[in-house]
Amino acid sequence: MLELDDLHRRFGDVAALDGMTFAVPPRTMFGFLGPNGAGKTTAMRAVLGVTSLDSGSIRFAGAPVDDRARRRFGYMPEERGLYPSMRVLDQLQYFGRLHDMDASAARRAGEDLCRRLGLSERLDAKVEELSLGNQQRVQLAAALVHDPELLVLDEPFSGLDPVGVDDLSQALAERAAEGATVVFSSHQLDLVEHLCEQVAIVDHGRLVATGSVSELAHGGVIRLAVRVAGDADGRWADALPAGARRRSVAADGTVVVELDDERDSDAVLDAARAAGRVEQFGAARRRLSEVFREAVRRDSPPAAVEELHAR
Amino acid sequence: MRRSWWTATGLVARREWNERIGARSYRITTVVLVAAVVLAVGIPALLSGSSKPHKVGVVGGAQGIATVRAAGAVIKQKVDPVPYASLAGAQRQLRAGHLSGVYVVGRRVLIKQAPASGTSSPALANAIAQLGAGGAHAAAIAQPLPVHGLERAAKPLPTRLTGMAVAILIYILVLTYGQRITSGVVEEKSSRVVEILLSSIRPAQLLIGKVLGIGATALVQVAALVAAFFIVASATGSNVLHGAAAGVVVIGALWMVLGYAMYCTMFAAAGSMVSRESDANNITFPVVIPLLVAYVLSFNVIFSASGPGFYKVLAYIPLTAPIASTVEYAIGGIGVLGVAISLVVSAALTAVLARVAAKIYENSILRTGARISLREALREV
Secondary structure (H helix, E strand, C coil): CEEEEEEEEEECCEEEEEEEEEEECCCCEEEEECCCCCCHHHHHHHHCCCCCCCEEEEEECCEECCHHHHCCEEEECCCCCCCCCCEHHHHHHHHHHHCCCCHHHHHHHHHHHHHHCCCHHHCCCEHHHCCHHHHHHHHHHHHHCCCCCEEEECCCCCCCCHHHHHHHHHHHHHHHHCCCEEEEECCCHHHHHHHCCEEEEEECCEEEEEEEHHHHHHCCCEEEEEEECCCCCCHHHHCCCCCEEEEEECCCCCEEEEECCHHHHHHHHHHHHHHCCEEEEEEECCCHHHHHHHHCCCCCCCHHHCCCCEC | CCCCHHHHHHHHHHHHHHHHHCCHHHHHHHHHHHHHHHHHHHHHHHHHHHHCCEEEEEECCCHHHHHHHHHHHHCCCCEEEEEECCHHHHHHHHHCCCCCEEEECCCEEEEEECCCCCCCCCHHHHHHHHHHHHHHCCCCCCCCCCEEEEECCCCCHHHHHHHHHHHHHHHHHHHHHHHHHHHHHHHHHHCCHHHHHCCCCCHHHHHHHHHHHHHHHHHHHHHHHHHHHHHHHHHCCCHHHCCCHHHHHHHHHHHHHHHHHHHHHHHHHHHHCCCCHHHHHHHHHHHHHHHHHHHHHHHHHHHCCCCCCCHHHHCCCCCCHHHHHHHHHHCCCCCHHHHHHHHHHHHHHHHHHHHHHHHHHHHHCCCCCCCCCHHHHHHCC
């Protein structure tokens, strides 16, 4: 378990972290979300000890994080960086050794990773001689070489082509399956929804929502997606039973109804049936992108674009 | 697994060492500098020592000619005795530099310049003085004849020139290795690799490891130069070994090490304040100004009898001392004690500078974008 507890950090007049608090359960893929400037990078840097905190504490596996603990962490900063003129394997060995590995183990781990990432042919190449895609693979390898217990990646998917996204997703999922805790930030919310079990959404240096992706999609209110044949405007929902509210109407006439109590769903179904043939009736699951927009209090896009999932 | 602070620092140092020691530019500069020392020491020695015999004036008796020849045999150099009728005539020739010495038979030996205090007379003059004493009174205990200089003691030109050569080398080495540190820091900063490094080590470890690793390569180069100096000087029988020049070289080597130590952390701090390689030169210039001043003025001091009076003050001011102190010692302006005092003062300032520079470095190394002002770098925690 990685715990961030009441983190504060100011840069001049700007509070990058303003009481940020959340926990990452062990052995999960954890999405760290927030608009630009929300404090994600500062929080990750604080976990890695790259930025100091004004106040607050960070714990991992129950103990406060110190330099020794951090050497069991792997880090991929948003601004990628490697020694341009150092050879791939030498570089991986160096990073491994900085994380407490001995020389031969670090070299073996570097070779092994390169094989898995398809870099076996380029072990002796200088990083600057590699293609951009291969440089990104080496970057990932540099974060993984010491087999970290916690992997922190800042926008790891930005700038990757779709194949690169798939490769990285797979590599991260493998690590999580092997028992590592993987935390990454991303603006690609569909990807996060697909990959992560849990997320935290932050804004203005504070946590605004956290939980499992399904919990957040549920959002504490019951939602139904109902479509009645031939009613493209969702008119049938003008008169909903007590305890049910029309939330939105999609272009195809699907109405999203919010309920205070799931026992009211029968009444909604009755109302729909009374209006015509019910084409669709099911739980509406919010997309993570919608959850995100609501959480950070940015205006939701018009209902027409709102996407719905029948459970 | 526990590890000490020095483990990671050592890893950083070794990376710097490996990266630079194998570089072609390093091997080339080492060869060029060693060749420069070999030529500077070897050529004058070969020209003066072996090919041209020492001319020694002999006044007051033909038996003196045999003594001078015998003295030449003792020191294994060719010696050419020239009889003179009058002492005045011989002295004129000595002053003009046409003679290596004048032997006034049975009385004394004259040389052009009295030996500086703490150093011995030239080997040839000593040999004549020794043999001349025994020759005049065969039974007497060989109390050597006195050796007199026509002119007051002053550091002879070979010593001054050695001082200049060492000053140039100090300037080149501190500047070259300092800029190597700056560009290494800027490379880590501009390639952003520094953020990954600092997730497992402290900024001070990265800074110290870097200056130690690069410093080790500099030390190897200095050692090669000093070794080349002494090997070539003794192989060619150069007179630099007899005068104070050897002392200048040893003191110069000490100043090279301390000069590097003093400036290296400042070069690192300067590098941490910029984000692009192109800004690196602008920011290192203020750092080297004190050394540059001492360097530029040193030529005047070496070649004129006195030079600017305040130059001796620069020999005690830490940032100018590496060059000024070496040069002042070479011209006889300050002695070994003065150099020792200056070394201690500089060592103390080095520790202070390292602390300040480390703070600037820690505050600046992760900040990218615009150049950071010195005030910001010192203030932020």
